[in-house]
Amino acid sequence: MGFQYGILTPYYDLQRDEYLHLDLANHLSAGYLSVPPFTAFTSLLIQWLGNGFFWVRFFPALYGVFTMVLVWKMVEMLGGRWFAQVLAALVFICSGMSRINLLYQPNSFEILAWTLLFWCLLQFLHTQQNKWLLWMGVVTGIGILNKYNIIFGVIGLVGGLLLSSHRQIFKNKYLYIGALIALVIISPNIVWQLQHGLPVLHHMKELSESQLVHVSRMAFITDQFIFFIGGAFIVVAAFIGLLFYKPFRPYRVVLLAYGLTMLMFTYLRAKSYYSLGLYPVLLAFGSVYWERIFTHDWTRYLRVLWVAIIVIPFALLVNAVFPVLRPAQISEKAAKFKALGLLRWEDGKDHPLPQDFADMLGWHSLAAMALQAWQQVPEADKPYTMVVTSNYGEAGALNYYNKGKMPLAVSFDADYVFWFPRMDSIRYIIKIGKRPQGETLKFIGRVVQTGTLQDTLSREYGYGADVYLLSDLSPVLPQALHKVLLEKQQEYTGK
Structure with missing residues (x-):
């Protein structure tokens, strides 16, 4: 866990x-x-703990630790010893998993949920105890409440079971009880989706048109090995072991589930990291099989070599994969970053910084500028002031840094379209983004720019992140905003 904190430049x-x-x-x-609602409750816990950077980083790192512990337990169940556990841990840490577990996103818990799902399956196959089918239902339900992506893993697992010698599992009533448990767990979210016109469909359509269209199927497949850099041989060893190693024969359904899920992701042009939940279980099988190969005679002396093959390439790439270097230092080594494909953003183009890094710049400054604008609003008019940003990142950043100091910011973007305050009278607007223009100006008597973002490498700088104080507003502005807001809500819900 300390690794997650040590590699992040302040x-x-x-x-x-x-x-x-x-x-x-x-x-x-x-x-x-x-996202589904699980993240919100983790965020509430972070808020109760003080909302500091430490706790924001703590939970994805914690989920990563739990995932690695599960991999160790799988290694033990498969008969692996200390060297297999060392291999599994090193490959897990020295891989894209550490990058995923750095950021507070649903991805780290999703990988844990996938790993738990496979853990329950292996336990059932190993013990034939029906309680594990019930736990599979619990894990699936919670996993869906975290991120819908796990549904593809469940479909792959069901297909794998149908194609395997374990297909008799579908005659077991506990499998269906487990499915019912999952349905009960996710039912509040299903009701919410139905009440709001299934916005998940709009989100998937928008994602497909704006981001996934730029994803190459071949790049998706290639990235699967790049994720593990020097440890890719352990993944390959898992494939070989599941195919040919007799003690692994009862668990070949894992390989079938992997293949079917990967086919779905490849066809749908999924982002490369969508598949990461499939790999922890493979790391367990691969590490145990590799330990078996290099246990006897002189081959056991090669163990140091395999550790080096995992660790050294990762150590050489740490500065490129993680936000260790400052932007100016990255610019000096742009060729290295470009060669690794790290400068390519979701728009399919190369930029000066990796997208995640550019998305981690300028927010604190932007929030400080918004607070300065708020301080210029007369005290009598502050209850009638609205803070509007151009996107969800700006609104979220202002609310993170300025909560309790000024009104919560909103945006005509993402979830914020449902979070606008009811204001029948608006006297001031603090606007983050581009200068108002066109038809909007007829509602605004005075526009004063109070700040501009200076960090040219910030992604927000390219969007035009300036701060404006709008006043002398038309009394019909609230009705006009309500109309635009209603149209935006209907667009997101597909109505």
Whole structure:
């Protein structure tokens, strides 16, 4: 866990999505446009603990630790010893898993949920105790409340069981009781989705059109091995062991589930990291099989070599994969970052910084500028002042840094379209983004720019993140805003 804290340069702020996820705690609900509700309750816990950077970073790191412990337990169950556990731990740490577990996003818990699901399956196959089928239902339900992506893993697992010698499991009533448990757990979110017009469908459509369209199927497959850098041989060893190693024969369903899920992801042009939940269980099988190969005679002396193959490439790439270097230092080594494909953003183009790094710049400054604008509002007019930003990252950042100091910011973006305050009279607006123009100006008598973001490498700088104080507002502005807001809500809910 200490590794997650040690590799983060204090120069960087939180990442764009993290601010939205933390803001969910201020708007508890059974569902959201952006994510299922599990993240909101973790955010509430973080808020109770003080909302500091330490606790924001703590939970994804903690989920990573739990995942690694489960991998160790799988190694023990499969008959592995200390060297297999060392291999599994090193490959897990020296891989893209550590990058995932750095940021406060649903991804770290998702990987844990997938690993728990496979753990329950292995336990059932190993012991034939029906309680593990019930636990599979519990894990699936909680996993879906965290991120819908796990549904693809469940489909792959069901398909794998149907194609394996374990297909008789579908005659076991406890499997269906487990499915019912999962349905009960996710039912509040299902009701919320239905009440709001299934916004998850809009979100998937928007994701497909704006991001996944730029994903190459070949790049998706290639990235699966890049995630593990020097430890990819352990993943390959898992494939070989599950195919040919006799003690692994009862667990070949894992390989079938992997293959079917990967086919779905490849066809749908999924982002590379969507599949990471499939790998912890493979690390367990691969490490045990590799230990078996290098146990006898002189081959056991090669163990140091395999450790070096895992650790050294990762150590050489730490500065490129994690936010260790400052932006200016990254610019000096741009060729290295470009060669690794780290400068390519979700728009399919190369930029000066990796996207996550650019998304971790400028937020604190932007919040400070918004607070300065708020201080310029006359005291009598502050109850009638609204803070509006151009996107969810800006709104979340302002609410993280300025909560209790000024009104909560809102945006015509993502979940914020449902979080606007009811204001029948608006005297001032603090606007973050581009200068008002066009038809909007007829509602605004005075526009004063009070600040501008100076960090040119920040992703927000490219969007035009300035701060404006709008006053002398038209009395019909609230009705006009309500109309635009209603249209935006209908767009997100597909109505």
